[in-house]
Amino acid sequence: MIRTNPKLLAYSKTLLEKDRAQVSVTHYKRKEEIMGQGHRYPYVGIIIKGIVKCFINEANGKAFIQEFMTEGMEVGELEFFEKGGATCSVAAVTPVTILEIPHQLFKILLDKELTFNRLILESLADKVRYKAPRHAFQTSYSLERNIEKMGELYPDFLKVLPKGDIANYLGVSARSLNRALKTLREEHG
Amino acid sequence: MIRTNPKLLAYSKTLLEKDRAQVSVTHYKRKEEIMGQGHRYPYVGIIIKGIVKCFINEANGKAFIQEFMTEGMEVGELEFFEKGGATCSVAAVTPVTILEIPHQLFKILLDKELTFNRLILESLADKVRYKAPRHAFQTSYSLERNIEKMGELYPDFLKVLPKGDIANYLGVSARSLNRALKTLREEHG
DNA sequence: TCGAAAAAAGGACATTTGTCCCGCTTGAAA
DNA sequence: TTTCAAGCGGGACAAATGTCCTTTTTTCGA
Numbered sequence: 001m002i003r004t005n006p007k008l009l010a011y012s013k014t015l016l017e018k019d020r021a022q023v024s025v026t027h028y029k030r031k032e033e034i035m036g037q038g039h040r041y042p043y044v045g046i047i048i049k050g051i052v053k054c055f056i057n058e059a060n061g062k063a064f065i066q067e068f069m070t071e072g073m074e075v076g077e078l079e080f081f082e083k084g085g086a087t088c089s090v091a092a093v094t095p096v097t098i099l100e101i102p103h104q105l106f107k108i109l110l111d112k113e114l115t116f117n118r119l120i121l122e123s124l125a126d127k128v129r130y131k132a133p134r135h136a137f138q139t140s141y142s143l144e145r146n147i148e149k150m151g152e153l154y155p156d157f158l159k160v161l162p163k164g165d166i167a168n169y170l171g172v173s174a175r176s177l178n179r180a181l182k183t184l185r186e187e188h189g
Numbered sequence: 190m191i192r193t194n195p196k197l198l199a200y201s202k203t204l205l206e207k208d209r210a211q212v213s214v215t216h217y218k219r220k221e222e223i224m225g226q227g228h229r230y231p232y233v234g235i236i237i238k239g240i241v242k243c244f245i246n247e248a249n250g251k252a253f254i255q256e257f258m259t260e261g262m263e264v265g266e267l268e269f270f271e272k273g274g275a276t277c278s279v280a281a282v283t284p285v286t287i288l289e290i291p292h293q294l295f296k297i298l299l300d301k302e303l304t305f306n307r308l309i310l311e312s313l314a315d316k317v318r319y320k321a322p323r324h325a326f327q328t329s330y331s332l333e334r335n336i337e338k339m340g341e342l343y344p345d346f347l348k349v350l351p352k353g354d355i356a357n358y359l360g361v362s363a364r365s366l367n368r369a370l371k372t373l374r375e376e377h378g
Numbered sequence: 379t380c381g382a383a384a385a386a387a388g389g390a391c392a393t394t395t396g397t398c399c400c401g402c403t404t405g406a407a408a
Numbered sequence: 409t410t411t412c413a414a415g416c417g418g419g420a421c422a423a424a425t426g427t428c429c430t431t432t433t434t435t436c437g438a
Contacts, residue, residue: 056325064325081314087321110310111303121299124313125270131320132276136245136253139360143394163416171328176395178417332424352386365425367387 001153002051002068003130008119009072012046012099024100028092035076038085043100045075050096053165054088065169067130068093068161074123080106093161138171143180146170190342191240191257192319197308198261201235201288213289217281224265227274232289234264239285242354243277254358256319257282257350263312269295282350327360332369335359 015023025048028034034052035041047069054075055065066088069075075090080103101109109116138146150157150166157166167177204212214237217223223241224230236258243264244254255277258264264279269292290298298305327335339346339355346355356366 054321056321058325058329060329062329064328066321066324078314078318081311082318087318114300117306121310121313122270124310124317125267127317128313128320129267129271129276131317131324132243132245132255135255135320135324135360136247139253140247140249140251164414171324173396174416175397175418179395182418362426363386364388364427368425371388 001134001150001157002070003073003126004070005072005074005123005126007072008046008074008123009048011116011119012048012072015101016099019105022102022105026098026100028096028098030092030095032092032096033089034092034096034098035086035088035090037087037089040079040083040085041076043102044077044080044106045090045098045100047071047073047075048097048099051093051160052090052096053093053169054090055168056088063168064171065165067127068165068169074120077120077124093165143170143172143176144184147177147180147184190323190339190346191259192262192315193259194261194263194312194315196261197235197263197312198237200305200308201237201261204290205288208294211291211294215287215289217285217287219281219284221281221285222278223281223285223287224275224277224279226276226278229268229272229274230265232291233266233269233295234279234287234289236260236262236264237286237288240282240349241279241285242282242358243279244357245277252357253360254354256316257354257358263309266309266313282354332359332361332365333373336366336369336373 016025024043028050034045037057049071051068051070052073052075053065054067054069055063057063075098076086079086110120111117137149141149147170150170154160161169163177164174167174170177172180205214213232217239223234226246238260240257240259241262241264242254243256243258244252246252264287265275268275299309300306326338330338336359339359343349350358352366353363356363359366361369
């Protein structure tokens with residue numbers, strides 16, 4: 001449930017060596033905003049280190065977290081394909097390092113480097129593929145079952161992610177999350 | 190909320206003329222299964238006509254509809270990139286016509302035709318982009334508000350889509366959907 | 379054209395979740 | 409060190425949703 005892309009991470013590291021002059025690296029502190037909903041950025045980002053959350057703030061004050069991402073995942077690539085502001089905000093959950101590939105270079109790589117092109121295709125396909133079972137499971141099973149599933153996928157989630165983020169990921173209020181956690185505690189250990 | 194892809198539809202029509210010998214066209218009746226969760230198909234499909242639903246059946250008997258799709262939308266493209274069974278089932282909601290592009294041809298087009306490659310990249314980016322606001326809205330607002338939104342996006346949805354499908358799209362029981370529809374009827378006209 | 383089967387509507391009750399609180403803990407900034 | 413904001417946990421009640429069931433309407437094949 002914290003998504004990663006080892007192949008793209010590996011490719012990014014070769015980029016850092018070969019094309020060092022054309023890319024940049026930025027560091028973000030915990031809770032810092034990496035991208036803001038509606039804003040534009042002249043680059044595509046790839047996470048080199050750390051955990052980010054990708055989320056949407058609704059007009060009524062609620063937030064919904066799309067996914068947690070770590071090494072090798074792209075951010076801001078959708079805006080390369082369709083100009084217009086970012087759909088989601090992205091913020092650092094732990095200290096984060098981002099590799100920034102300017103749109104100009106991204107386009108060249110996409111058009112000339114078949115390997116890179118395929119990595120991006122697969123990365124997009126992966127994001128589509130992942131969302132289907134996640135949302136199906138989320139609406140089909142109880143909150144308790146969803147929490148158990150997070151624990152299976154990422155045992156440390158309660159230690160690493162703030163409660164508020166977990167609630168926003170599961171699409172429930174913090175109160176409901178606490179209640180469900182208590183129920184689970186009473187049932188097993 | 191019934192998704193379409195005019196550019197890919199246009200491209201598909203030229204494919205039907207130029208490469209007619211290498212592609213095929215299949216018709217499906219209402220409710221017929223086009224793809225089954227877990228199964229494999231040696232082609233990528235593009236909808237030429239009709240409306241399909243793309244959904245996941247969970248082990249507990251519940252179904253969750255990912256999206257409704259019509260002209261120009263792809264089905265089964267995820268399985269081209271990662272071998273393995275289909276994540277979702279696809280079924281015809283109205284009579285449907287599908288253009289089938291064999292994986293072998295799909296690969297050639299992807300590698301040699303920059304235009305096609307870009308269309309597929311944009312199509313995938315579109316699917317990712319679309320899901321974020323949809324699920325955010327769905328979990329952030331009341332059922333009534335979600336129904337109103339469907340009406341704004343597709344005024345005829347109650348006439349075209351079965352109630353059960355609408356409920357499975359919104360992630361609620363048929364009972365709750367009916368209740369909410371009644372409330373809306375009482376409020377306005 | 380009839381009859382079976384599916385779809386639709388909604389009543390009654392149980393369960394889940396949200397909202398609005400309050401009090402406690404913790405960590406970072408003054 | 410003190411202080412204050414943010415995070416955490418949970419009580420009490422209200423609202424939303426699910427489950428189960430019955431009745432009516434519609435559809436479609438024999």
